[in-house]
Amino acid sequence: MADECFGHPRLAALYDPLDPDRSDLDAYLDMAEEFGARRVLDIGCGTGVFALLLAGRGIEVVGVDPAGASLDVARGKPGGARVRWIEGDATALPPLRVDLATMTANVAQAVADPGAWHGTLRGAHAALRPGGRLVFETRDPARRAWEGWTREESYGRADVPGVGTVESWHQVTEVDGPLVTFRTTYVFAADGAVLTSDSTLRFREREEVGADLEGHGYVVEEVRDAPDRPGREFVFVARRPDA
Numbered sequence: 001m002a003d004e005c006f007g008h009p010r011l012a013a014l015y016d017p018l019d020p021d022r023s024d025l026d027a028y029l030d031m032a033e034e035f036g037a038r039r040v041l042d043i044g045c046g047t048g049v050f051a052l053l054l055a056g057r058g059i060e061v062v063g064v065d066p067a068g069a070s071l072d073v074a075r076g077k078p079g080g081a082r083v084r085w086i087e088g089d090a091t092a093l094p095p096l097r098v099d100l101a102t103m104t105a106n107v108a109q110a111v112a113d114p115g116a117w118h119g120t121l122r123g124a125h126a127a128l129r130p131g132g133r134l135v136f137e138t139r140d141p142a143r144r145a146w147e148g149w150t151r152e153e154s155y156g157r158a159d160v161p162g163v164g165t166v167e168s169w170h171q172v173t174e175v176d177g178p179l180v181t182f183r184t185t186y187v188f189a190a191d192g193a194v195l196t197s198d199s200t201l202r203f204r205e206r207e208e209v210g211a212d213l214e215g216h217g218y219v220v221e222e223v224r225d226a227p228d229r230p231g232r233e234f235v236f237v238a239r240r241p242d243a
């Protein structure tokens with residue numbers, strides 16, 4: 001199961017405190033402005049960081065994520081009532097007509113199952129107005145990011161308000177072709193609890209993603225570099241053609 005930590009209440013509450021630097025979202029905010037988006041669908045919105053940044057700019061936002069515990073965190077944040085939150089994925093959305101659909105922070109890789117991936121591309125296409133765009137990032141497999149997901153390189157210790165000190169680290173448990181499975185361990189100093197969560201990510205080649213997008217009727221306008229992670233990520237800008 002991909003990203004099971006996002007559905008666990010105790011772990012979903014750690015997502016923001018353990019990853020406070022969200023400068024990765026700046027490029028997406030810039031794209032929302034560049035494309036003049038007034039209505040946005042944020043697929044895999046998690047704890048709602050990006051959805052709430054958009055809503056704070058007066059943009060109408062729908063955030064969808066299968067992890068109910070993450071959505072509970074999102075709903076409880078200031079401005080949470082401004083966003084329409086949907087528990088689920090892009091394969092079963094209500095009728096929408098958005099200018100922009102987004103998948104920030106490697107959501108595309110978390111959609112590891114081929115059926116779910118194609119359903120996500122199909123669902124996003126249906127939710128976009130003609131001329132609307134889907135933008136998302138995915139790590140370049142050639143950079144082999146998972147080789148750095150060791151306890152030594154990923155160990156962190158944070159003081160989380162209301163929770164106490166939490167230690168965490170990643171360890172890769174399996175590499176099976178394009179599928180990388182890793183375990184994240186969390187140790188809570190307050191009660192000694194040790195929780196683990198397993199995630200599987202799919203690393204797709206640039207050509208494969210382009211072909212998948214075109215197969216679902218998108219035009220790939222551009223593949224950009226993530227400004228904060230140059231050379232490591234492909235940022236796809238795909239457009240639903242005008243009717």
Ligand SMILES: C[S@@+](CC[C@H](N)C(=O)[O-])C[C@H]1O[C@@H](n2cnc3c(N)ncnc32)[C@H](O)[C@@H]1O
Nearest residue numbers: 003006044045046065067089104105107110111
């Ligand atoms: C690394 S988090 C990113 C969350 C958020 N986009 C952000 O920038 O903070 C990945 C998210 O993808 C979600 N996810 C996993 N499978 C999904 C699917 N099939 N459709 C939509 N979201 C999915 C997870 O529940 C999790 O919230």
